[in-house]
Amino acid sequence: MEQIKKGALWVFCEVQSGELLPVGMQLLGRAKTLAAESNRPLYAIVLGKIPEGAVKTLGAAGADEVICSDSPALADKLEQPYADSLIDLAQKFEPDILLVGATPFGRAFAPRVAAALGTGLTADCTELSIEAESGLLLQTRPAFGGNMMATIKTATHRPQMATVRPGVLPLPEPVETPLSEPIAIPYNNEAGLVRLLRETAISKGADISQSKIIVAAGRGIGQKKNLKLVQALADKLGGEVGASRPLVDMGFCPYSSQIGQTGYSVAPDLLICCGISGAVQHLAGIGGAKTVIAINTDPKAPIFSVADYKIVGDCVTVLENLLKLLG
Ligand SMILES: Cc1cc2nc3c(=O)[nH]c(=O)nc-3n(C[C@H](O)[C@H](O)[C@H](O)COP(=O)(O)OP(=O)(O)OC[C@H]3O[C@@H](n4cnc5c(N)ncnc54)[C@H](O)[C@@H]3O)c2cc1C
Structure with a gap:
């Protein structure tokens, strides 16, 4: 001691x-x-x-x-x-x-x-x-x-x-x-008033903070059905789906996928941001990402300031083309 x-x-x-x-x-x-x-x-x-x-x-x-x-x-x-x-x-x-x-x-x-x-x-x-x-x-x-x-x-x-x-x-x-x-160091503390009766997982999804590859969607993805493309690309690359807060607030995605200040911090090797503007509260969660690819129709979107690869265009079309290329 x-x-x-x-x-x-x-x-x-x-x-x-x-x-x-x-x-x-x-x-x-x-x-x-x-x-x-x-x-x-x-x-x-x-x-x-x-x-x-x-x-x-x-x-x-x-x-x-x-x-x-x-x-x-x-x-x-x-x-x-x-x-x-x-x-x-x-x-x-x-x-x-x-x-x-x-x-x-x-x-x-x-x-x-x-x-x-x-x-x-x-x-x-x-x-x-x-x-x-x-x-x-x-x-x-x-x-x-x-x-x-x-x-x-x-x-x-x-x-x-x-x-x-x-x-x-x-x-x-x-x-x-x-x-x-x-x-x-021994310590004989009291058991306390609370007892654990059973544990139930509330999220079946992967822990996004540990994911090596994340395909994340923002409001620019448009309709909920377009998330299938995001999921398909994540599946192809062996990654997980992430989301900006509006998609979680709208009920499109679970909270377990929210990236940012009030969501999860992520540090993947590859992060693909589809239709995410790059608000400070979102950027607060992606500082650990090694390579960032951003797809956005607005060439001045703040997300491009942290992106290694920048694609100016409609993310739905880009996702469809990427999926075709990957077969
Ligand atoms: C206290 C507080 C905490 C917050 N915490 C978080 C948080 O944890 N995580 C978080 O994400 N946000 C958080 N926010 C919200 C944050 O401020 C932004 O509002 C949010 O990140 C914006 O999400 P977004 O980029 O999806 O949407 P928007 O800001 O609406 O951006 C959509 C983007 O998509 C682009 N776009 C539009 N159409 C297309 C298309 N067809 N193809 C490609 N691009 C397109 C647009 O050019 C735009 O850049 C928080 C806010 C506050 C005040």
């Missing part, structure tokens, strides 16, 4: 169905730079049963140590006992910075931790950096409906807490790591 230093940078690494979620490694990748710049040790925190091989994976993503805490109360993944465990760890070892992935669980769990520790929490950051003179964490996120970016500092309370959505930060290149065992 004495190897756990106070004032460290912690990244909560969420486990889902026995596997580490990529957002933990994405956070560690950025946190490694932040830790080096501010001379803080970097610890990955895993609560509940730690998956086999997780310590190596987290070490390869940049963690100096992996701290885990398990107890019977963590057998079911419920926010309160998980929050209680992290609060206990934070009270014992006083991290200076605590980062959490803004998954559905993270969004419900991180505010409980922040409230109990009496600190602030900046949700859905798109950028994290260190202020050179103070060593404070600079937490940047969209504000005022996405029309401006705000940079927030937690000057007087600790830990400085921020969440980042999956897919906003890239996965780091793995590095050599000597780590093989976690530092286990």
Whole structure:
């Protein structure tokens, strides 16, 4: 336990169905730079049963140590006992910075931790950096409906807490790591008032934030029936269908496909945008895409400013022709 230093940078690494979620490694990748710049040790925190091989994976993503805490109360993944465990760890070892992935669980769990520790929490950051003179964490996120970016500092309370959505930060290149065992901290917390009776998947669709290829439709797709072309191209390329918010609001597409500030952040190798204007709130979700192809009738559409390949034309015709070409 004495190897756990106070004032460290912690990244909560969420486990889902026995596997580490990529957002933990994405956070560690950025946190490694932040830790080096501010001379803080970097610890990955895993609560509940730690998956086999997780310590190596987290070490390869940049963690100096992996701290885990398990107890019977963590057998079911419920926010309160998980929050209680992290609060206990934070009270014992006083991290200076605590980062959490803004998954559905993270969004419900991180505010409980922040409230109990009496600190602030900046949700859905798109950028994290260190202020050179103070060593404070600079937490940047969209504000005022996405029309401006705000940079927030937690000057007087600790830990400085921020969440980042999956897919906003890239996965780091793995590095050599000597780590093989976690530092286990026992904690016998109460089971809490809530019990998990059963789990039901509410979305049968793929997790778009993990998709490597996305064909996304916007209002320019016109009628709902044209979405069949988008789906057909996604199927041909082995990808998923994404959507701008209006298509979700109109009931054309499920929320699980919404890309953007109030939807999912995506980081595919290939993103094809069909009839999407490129509003700031939409662009907020596609910063991680490696190659962007945009199809739009308006040559001045903002989406073209982030596109690697630009097709000015009717997306329905372009999709039909692409499908013909692909056979
Ligand atoms: C707080 C807040 C949060 C928001 N969150 C999100 C979010 O998470 N995700 C999101 O997407 N939006 C979000 N929005 C909405 C956002 O501001 C835009 O309104 C939305 O992204 C526009 O969607 P769109 O590009 O499909 O439609 P439009 O802006 O209407 O653009 C349609 C585009 O299609 C083009 N077009 C028209 N016909 C054709 C054709 N035949 N072929 C090719 N191109 C054609 C047009 O030139 C135009 O560029 C949010 C807004 C607010 C205020």
